[in-house]
Amino acid sequence: MKDKHYRRILFQLPFVALLLFLLCYCNQGGKKEPTNSPEQSDSVSTKQSALSAENAIELPPFTDGIFPCSECHADLVPNPTKRDLVDMHDDISAMFDHDKENRWCTDCHDLQYRDSLKLASGKLLDFKESYKLCGQCHGEKLRDWKVGVHGKRTGFWNGKKEYLLCVHCHNPHTPKFKQLTPEPPPIRQEDIN
Amino acid sequence: MKKENSRRTFFKNISLATFSALALSGCDMKALKEFLQQNFRTLSKKEKDDIVKNLQVQYKETYGKEFHVSIEPAMEGVLFGYALDLSRCIGCRKCVYACVGENNQSRDPQIHWIQVLEMEKDKGIDLAHSNVHYNPDKVPEKGKSYFPVACQQCRNPQCTTVCPVKATWQEPDGIVVVDYNWCIGCRYCMAACPYGARHFNWGEPKVPSDEINTEMHYLGNRPRMKGVVEKCTFCIQRVRVGKYPSCVEICPVGARKFGNLLDPESEIRYILENKRVFVLKQELNTQPKFYYFFGI
Numbered sequence: 001m002k003d004k005h006y007r008r009i010l011f012q013l014p015f016v017a018l019l020l021f022l023l024c025y026c027n028q029g030g031k032k033e034p035t036n037s038p039e040q041s042d043s044v045s046t047k048q049s050a051l052s053a054e055n056a057i058e059l060p061p062f063t064d065g066i067f068p069c070s071e072c073h074a075d076l077v078p079n080p081t082k083r084d085l086v087d088m089h090d091d092i093s094a095m096f097d098h099d100k101e102n103r104w105c106t107d108c109h110d111l112q113y114r115d116s117l118k119l120a121s122g123k124l125l126d127f128k129e130s131y132k133l134c135g136q137c138h139g140e141k142l143r144d145w146k147v148g149v150h151g152k153r154t155g156f157w158n159g160k161k162e163y164l165l166c167v168h169c170h171n172p173h174t175p176k177f178k179q180l181t182p183e184p185p186p187i188r189q190e191d192i193n
Numbered sequence: 194m195k196k197e198n199s200r201r202t203f204f205k206n207i208s209l210a211t212f213s214a215l216a217l218s219g220c221d222m223k224a225l226k227e228f229l230q231q232n233f234r235t236l237s238k239k240e241k242d243d244i245v246k247n248l249q250v251q252y253k254e255t256y257g258k259e260f261h262v263s264i265e266p267a268m269e270g271v272l273f274g275y276a277l278d279l280s281r282c283i284g285c286r287k288c289v290y291a292c293v294g295e296n297n298q299s300r301d302p303q304i305h306w307i308q309v310l311e312m313e314k315d316k317g318i319d320l321a322h323s324n325v326h327y328n329p330d331k332v333p334e335k336g337k338s339y340f341p342v343a344c345q346q347c348r349n350p351q352c353t354t355v356c357p358v359k360a361t362w363q364e365p366d367g368i369v370v371v372d373y374n375w376c377i378g379c380r381y382c383m384a385a386c387p388y389g390a391r392h393f394n395w396g397e398p399k400v401p402s403d404e405i406n407t408e409m410h411y412l413g414n415r416p417r418m419k420g421v422v423e424k425c426t427f428c429i430q431r432v433r434v435g436k437y438p439s440c441v442e443i444c445p446v447g448a449r450k451f452g453n454l455l456d457p458e459s460e461i462r463y464i465l466e467n468k469r470v471f472v473l474k475q476e477l478n479t480q481p482k483f484y485y486f487f488g489i
Contacts, residue, residue: 148460149488152447156435157459177446179331183286187303188326
């Protein structure tokens with residue numbers, strides 16, 4: 001009798017195990033969603049930060065020895081009057097062609113904090129983020145640049161990309177592209193010996 | 194004396210003649226093997242590996258450098274697309290020569306996969322009166338526009354359907370490639386291509402050994418032979434490992450865009466969805482994956 005009972009338990013054991021396994025599995029399934037969601041939000045945040053990672057390529061192209069500006073400007077009294085510059089920065093003054101009629105140095109460079117750029121709102125901006133300054137007026141270009149349509153992307157089409165800042169291609173003081181010497185044309189058929 | 198005309202003697206003589214012809218031609222086993230090589234698409238992985246190994250040795254002997262010949266297949270879920278912003282192109286031809294260098298095009302006789310056409314701005318896109326030989330001191334010139342043309346990587350490529358030996362075909366990632374070893378040089382594909390994108394090696398192609406690109410793909414930029422047709426492959430040796438084509442990377446004005454048409458996040462998809470694009474000779478129903486647009 002006792003033996004029979006024992007046998008029955010043995011017979012039922014696999015069913016119990018199966019039930020337990022199913023229970024565990026369902027529990028895990030239930031748990032899956034909450035554990036998954038932080039991962040999802042992670043991927044969203046990496047996607048958003050991908051742009052800033054892509055932006056951080058090369059430093060802004062400063063002329064040698066020009067930065068930090070404060071090195072010279074610390075001892076100078078700021079003069080906000082629009083004028084032609086002589087002695088220092090006369091080269092920039094001469095080439096300046098970026099809405100010359102209405103703009104001047106301090107529209108983009110901060111008068112007090114010399115090592116910063118400045119938005120129209122007065123907000124200070126690092127030189128590495130100069131594209132935000134350009135985007136104030138050229139919003140459509142900034143939008144295209146962010147998605148890789150304006151400007152040039154190098155690197156990997158399916159991975160890490162490198163991006164150039166606006167100022168790597170456009171001189172901010174005279175942004176229009178200069179003409180280039182073209183590479184040689186293909187050989188004409190009649191010139192082949 | 195009675196002449197022996199039996200079938201047996203015929204076979205005896207013909208086999209003797211074949212062997213002596215082979216021996217006389219100085220044809221070694223390697224060349225014979227290459228001659229008898231099957232179409233790339235029918236080869237097994239092992240056969241492909243052997244061929245690639247032999248090619249690397251052969252190229253090293255010729256150019257005195259280490260070569261890497263890839264047979265990297267298409268990635269899954271990838272269909273390559275290209276977009277070119279005509280409003281930015283300044284006609285500097287940097288893409289033409291970057292392509293020549295990357296893809297080992299023959300320097301003499303000269304082969305260029307990219308043709309940059311100069312047009313009169315006020316006449317619009319006028320292919321018939323375009324000029325590929327423009328040579329001013331500086332570009333862009335006033336009143337001119339520039340229109341680069343290379344293989345349009347058609348979804349419905351007529352060059353492949355006319356090939357009598359199936360030496361050219363469209364890969365799963367959309368790149369139209371040529372098996373140079375299988376090409377018989379009939380140039381039907383060149384006649385069928387409405388974009389002038391295919392080029393024939395009329396002479397023995399010459400690439401200086403100090404300029405040769407050693408990173409190669411079997412279906413792409415490996416050295417070609419005399420008598421075969423070649424074309425743009427979107428830099429198959431680069432794009433199959435995730436890199437951009439070299440014309441995209443060289444363009445000084447960022448007019449060239451490239452990516453996966455099946456990836457909704459790609460820049461190429463953004464262009465298709467947000468810019469007005471057109472394809473060249475749409476009326477021919479070649480359905481190019483090369484799009485032109487005006488970004489500004």
